[in-house]
Amino acid sequence: MARYLFLLIISSMIMAGCAHRDSTPHSVPGFKDHDIVGIDISAHNGDIDFDKVKEEGIEFVIIKASEGGTFKDRKFIDNIRNARKAGIKTGAYHFFRFDTPGYIQGLNFVNSIHGRELDLPAAIDIEEFTNPNLQATRLVMNRVIEMVDYLERRGYRVMLYTNKKGHARFIKGQLESYPLWLCSLGNRPEGIDCALWQATHHGKVKGVDHDVDINVFTLSRPEWEEFSAGIKIPPRQGQ
Numbered sequence: 045m046a047r048y049l050f051l052l053i054i055s056s057m058i059m060a061g062c063a064h065r066d067s068t069p070h071s072v073p074g075f076k077d078h079d080i081v082g083i084d085i086s087a088h089n090g091d092i093d094f095d096k097v098k099e100e101g102i103e104f105v106i107i108k109a110s111e112g113g114t115f116k117d118r119k120f121i122d123n124i125r126n127a128r129k130a131g132i133k134t135g136a137y138h139f140f141r142f143d144t145p146g147y148i149q150g151l152n153f154v155n156s157i158h159g160r161e162l163d164l165p166a167a168i169d170i171e172e173f174t175n176p177n178l179q180a181t182r183l184v185m186n187r188v189i190e191m192v193d194y195l196e197r198r199g200y201r202v203m204l205y206t207n208k209k210g211h212a213r214f215i216k217g218q219l220e221s222y223p224l225w226l227c228s229l230g231n232r233p234e235g236i237d238c239a240l241w242q243a244t245h246h247g248k249v250k251g252v253d254h255d256v257d258i259n260v261f262t263l264s265r266p267e268w269e270e271f272s273a274g275i276k277i278p279p280r281q282g283q
Contacts, residue, residue: 072100072249072258080261080268082106084137084242087119089252094130096251104133104272106167106225106259109156112141113148116156124160133272135164137205138191142175142183146190153191154198162275165201165223168192171210181213188214192222199276203239211236223271225259238262239271 075081082104085092097105105127108117120136127134138153157166170188195202204219207227215224226238233241240259247258261268 072102072247075243075258075260078260079265080104082133082240082259082261083247083249083252084108084257084259085123085252087117089254089256091253092123092126093251094126094132097127097249098130098132098251100250102132102249104135104164104259104261106135106137106164109136109138110149110152111139113144113152116152120156124162128161133163134161135167135203135275136160136162137167137169139169140171140175140188140191142177142179142187144187146187146192147194149187150191150194154195154200157200157275160275163272164275165203165271166195166275167203167205167225168195169205170214171206171227172213185214185218188219192219196277201275201277205242208233208236232262 072081080103082102083097084106086108094105105123107120107123107127109120110116124134124136136153136157138149138156140149153166153168168188168191192202203223203225204215205225205227206215211224211226223240224236224238225240225242226233226236227242228236229242229244232243239262241262242257242259244258246255249256249258261271263271
């Protein structure tokens with residue numbers, strides 16, 4: 045009887061471990077020390093073989109949906125459909141334009157992601173690159189907050205993307221309560237807590253013909269399961 049109980053306990057532990065992780069260990073060069081690795085893409089990355097990406101052990105892909113007030117990425121829907129078909133968790137991002145009101149950008153983003161099955165929080169990409177720099181920081185911040193409010197009122201979880209310079213200008217002391225997706229090329233950022241770390245723009249992943257951005261989830265596997273549980277804000281208990 046004791047032997048039977050011992051074997052039952054061991055078997056249960058093994059099964060629990062299998063249920064905890066059902067993904068293939070990734071084979072992305074340079075990131076062997078990181079458990080949960082993903083990519084972000086847009087139409088500029090061309091046609092992608094997501095089955096090969098999945099075989100590489102990539103666990104998530106964040107896909108450009110929209111930009112500014114009217115632009116929509118032409119491959120967004122196909123990329124979502126094909127990534128999900130391959131069994132990869134998906135997220136969507138919007139490139140924020142400094143010169144466009146936040147509610148208009150929120151409307152554009154929601155129009156793209158509404159009704160789509162997505163796993164990660166809705167990401168707003170806030171960076172100076174390609175943006176006009178004539179707008180005052182406070183004006184830009186007001187527009188960002190306006191877009192965040194627009195998304196949250198419609199039930200979406202929000203994540204903010206930026207680089208270290210953008211963090212100092214837009215996030216620090218102002219929007220630090222939101223999950224951060226931080227670009228810090230080459231080295232893990234020090235002194236800045238982030239859920240996702242974008243480590244390089246020159247990653248090599250089978251299934252993607254050219255260089256691709258590589259991202260690392262910086263927290264634990266259980267925290268990942270919660271982080272990737274859906275784009276919508278979960279209902280409160282009792283509702």
